[in-house]
Amino acid sequence: MAVYTDVSDEELQAFAAQYDLGAVVSCKGIAEGVENTNYLLQTLPEGAEGPDNYILTLYEKRVRPADLPFFLGLMEHLAANGISCPTPIHGRDGVALRQLCGKPAVIVSFLSGMWPKRPTAQQCGALGTALAKMHIAGADFEMSRANNMAFDGWQILLDASRERAGEILPGLAETLTEELTYLEANWPQDLPTGVIHADLFPDNVFFLGDNLSGLIDFYFACNDFLAYDLAICLNAWCFESDGSFNITKTRALLRRYAEVRPLNAAEFAALPLLARGSALRFLLTRLYDKLNHDEEALVRPKDPLEFLARLRFHQTVDGPGAYGLDETLAGA
Amino acid sequence: MAVYTDVSDEELQAFAAQYDLGAVVSCKGIAEGVENTNYLLQTLPEGAEGPDNYILTLYEKRVRPADLPFFLGLMEHLAANGISCPTPIHGRDGVALRQLCGKPAVIVSFLSGMWPKRPTAQQCGALGTALAKMHIAGADFEMSRANNMAFDGWQILLDASRERAGEILPGLAETLTEELTYLEANWPQDLPTGVIHADLFPDNVFFLGDNLSGLIDFYFACNDFLAYDLAICLNAWCFESDGSFNITKTRALLRRYAEVRPLNAAEFAALPLLARGSALRFLLTRLYDKLNHDEEALVRPKDPLEFLARLRFHQTVDGPGAYGLDETLAGA
Numbered sequence: 001m002a003v004y005t006d007v008s009d010e011e012l013q014a015f016a017a018q019y020d021l022g023a024v025v026s027c028k029g030i031a032e033g034v035e036n037t038n039y040l041l042q043t044l045p046e047g048a049e050g051p052d053n054y055i056l057t058l059y060e061k062r063v064r065p066a067d068l069p070f071f072l073g074l075m076e077h078l079a080a081n082g083i084s085c086p087t088p089i090h091g092r093d094g095v096a097l098r099q100l101c102g103k104p105a106v107i108v109s110f111l112s113g114m115w116p117k118r119p120t121a122q123q124c125g126a127l128g129t130a131l132a133k134m135h136i137a138g139a140d141f142e143m144s145r146a147n148n149m150a151f152d153g154w155q156i157l158l159d160a161s162r163e164r165a166g167e168i169l170p171g172l173a174e175t176l177t178e179e180l181t182y183l184e185a186n187w188p189q190d191l192p193t194g195v196i197h198a199d200l201f202p203d204n205v206f207f208l209g210d211n212l213s214g215l216i217d218f219y220f221a222c223n224d225f226l227a228y229d230l231a232i233c234l235n236a237w238c239f240e241s242d243g244s245f246n247i248t249k250t251r252a253l254l255r256r257y258a259e260v261r262p263l264n265a266a267e268f269a270a271l272p273l274l275a276r277g278s279a280l281r282f283l284l285t286r287l288y289d290k291l292n293h294d295e296e297a298l299v300r301p302k303d304p305l306e307f308l309a310r311l312r313f314h315q316t317v318d319g320p321g322a323y324g325l326d327e328t329l330a331g332a
Numbered sequence: 333m334a335v336y337t338d339v340s341d342e343e344l345q346a347f348a349a350q351y352d353l354g355a356v357v358s359c360k361g362i363a364e365g366v367e368n369t370n371y372l373l374q375t376l377p378e379g380a381e382g383p384d385n386y387i388l389t390l391y392e393k394r395v396r397p398a399d400l401p402f403f404l405g406l407m408e409h410l411a412a413n414g415i416s417c418p419t420p421i422h423g424r425d426g427v428a429l430r431q432l433c434g435k436p437a438v439i440v441s442f443l444s445g446m447w448p449k450r451p452t453a454q455q456c457g458a459l460g461t462a463l464a465k466m467h468i469a470g471a472d473f474e475m476s477r478a479n480n481m482a483f484d485g486w487q488i489l490l491d492a493s494r495e496r497a498g499e500i501l502p503g504l505a506e507t508l509t510e511e512l513t514y515l516e517a518n519w520p521q522d523l524p525t526g527v528i529h530a531d532l533f534p535d536n537v538f539f540l541g542d543n544l545s546g547l548i549d550f551y552f553a554c555n556d557f558l559a560y561d562l563a564i565c566l567n568a569w570c571f572e573s574d575g576s577f578n579i580t581k582t583r584a585l586l587r588r589y590a591e592v593r594p595l596n597a598a599e600f601a602a603l604p605l606l607a608r609g610s611a612l613r614f615l616l617t618r619l620y621d622k623l624n625h626d627e628e629a630l631v632r633p634k635d636p637l638e639f640l641a642r643l644r645f646h647q648t649v650d651g652p653g654a655y656g657l658d659e660t661l662a663g664a
Binding site for chain 2: 006009024029031032040112118
């Protein structure tokens with residue numbers, strides 16, 4: 001929750017003048033999103049009764065500028081293929097990505113809806129449907145981007161945190177090293193790949209009641225196993241705040257996903273492993289962020305140990321059936 | 333810039349259901365405001381084409397619940413008397429102030445406009461006009477509230493910071509003690525009083541271009557010398573980021589104020605002293621906030637020494653003429 005870059009009126013007016021959106025009548029920093037600076041921008045086209053809403057995003061250092069054409073191109077591609085997500089707005093010169101206050105910046109369409117603080121099983125089901133549709137819509141997107149949050153990235157994060165991981169929990173470095181070794185030796189090879197969101201936590205999914213109204217924040221999107229995206233959602237949506245596993249939510253997520261995009265036998269079998277990998281991934285980034293937290297930062301680091309608990313759960317399940325989906329329903 | 337209270341969907345829906353505003357379609361935490369939690373709330377009344385905008389405010393611990401009827405009543409009174417400011421929205425039961433997540437909360441009307449990061453002289457002039465109109469509109473408001481940021485408050489803040497003030501600047505405690513003693517001995521007695529905003533910094537004033545579109549954040553409003561409010565604006569608007577005094581902006585502010593509400597001779601003469609008092613007031617609160625800054629807090633403390641520089645400037649002026657307004661134009 002932070003605004004990292006203050007945009008002066010003059011800079012904002014000059015920026016907005018490059019678009020056919022009308023006069024800027026409001027621009028408020030949004031307290032959500034930890035990676036970029038987001039403003040809710042309101043413009044009043046000539047003759048319009050009320051203002052139009054947009055999101056103005058300034059990309060801060062954590063997003064590599066070289067990746068932006070992939071992210072923005074993906075959002076345009078998905079939106080053109082029926083997925084409700086922010087769409088980059090083009091200026092009169094046809095350009096969507098430009099500079100503001102020395103940073104890459106875009107205006108994207110505004111999505112109604114709110115992210116669920118406590119997702120319901122019905123919302124988990126709606127997420128499953130939307131995720132599968134997104135995977136299908138992404139199939140013919142022509143650009144690609146490697147997942148830098150895969151093994152190499154995990155290894156780098158673990159190395160960077162190893163010496164001080166014990167400050168968070170004694171023995172944590174050893175646990176993580178062991179898990180990483182196990183996953184490297186056992187990670188599946190031939191699962192269907194495609195464009196994945198890779199960070200579809202509840203704060204990136206908007207709902208109007210139980211109806212999913214849109215997906216946002218594609219800034220970790222990359223090419224990887226499609227079922228890994230599902231495993232990320234499982235970790236992000238199907239555990240309660242006390243750490244307990246919710247089988248009803250998991251079943252709803254997986255079942256509704258598989259109704260749209262059936263899992264093959266290898267994907268179904270790999271679910272526990274993919275869930276372990278995804279738990280490890282978020283554990284490692286949260287651990288790193290916690291150990292390297294800037295006291296002056298406006299963002300509170302999230303608790304890495306929430307994902308240690310999830311990892312331990314997935315280590316002990318006795319097969320993919322533990323997630324509430326049987327092989328027939330999965331399509332496997 | 334902070335959201336202190338996360339509102340769950342269920343709580344938000346139940347809260348909004350008490351109003352005739354339509355369905356909630358968006359609710360985003362705003363990264364501005366250091367005292368309260370503010371959400372930009374969008375609702376869609378039945379049959380409407382686009383959403384309506386409101387601000388949902390949850391009052392955090394720094395606002396005393398007992399003061400809320402004064403603040404909200406003042407906003408209603410000013411709005412009813414032609415001042416553009418947020419107006420509390422009443423529920424179907426007629427009530428504006430209720431509880432949300434265990435905190436006092438209101439929905440207020442949304443104001444278009446943006447606060448100026450670098451105010452222009454023209455904007456300072458527009459502020460002068462608006463401030464004078466606000467003082468006149470407030471004259472027949474029937475409630476009153478003492479200024480707890482006056483001498484007693486200053487003394488308490490100074491006592492609380494005295495021992496550690498030297499950490500910020502050696503000798504600071506002595507400087508402040510001396511100034512407080514001087515001000516107590518010389519503070520004016522019989523200036524016109526009324527309801528003042530008491531915190532009209534640029535982030536509390538919205539503009540559309542050079543046109544002032546509204547005043548917000550009345551949570552320091554109280555009864556005090558009207559000219560003291562003007563002195564607060566002088567400190568808040570008429571110094572550049574490098575600390576230098578801008579006589580053009582000051583003249584615009586004072587002159588446009590006096591065109592609407594002429595200053596009497598005593599007010600005019602008291603300007604340097606009122607400016608010193610107002611500089612001391614913000615110096616003391618910033619000093620306290622800096623010394624007592626919670627490392628975990630999401631708000632960066634502001635620099636108290638900016639106001640020491642202003643204080644020193646006002647200590648050395650050779651009379652009210654230094655602010656660019658002559659006695660005739662002041663109306664004195």
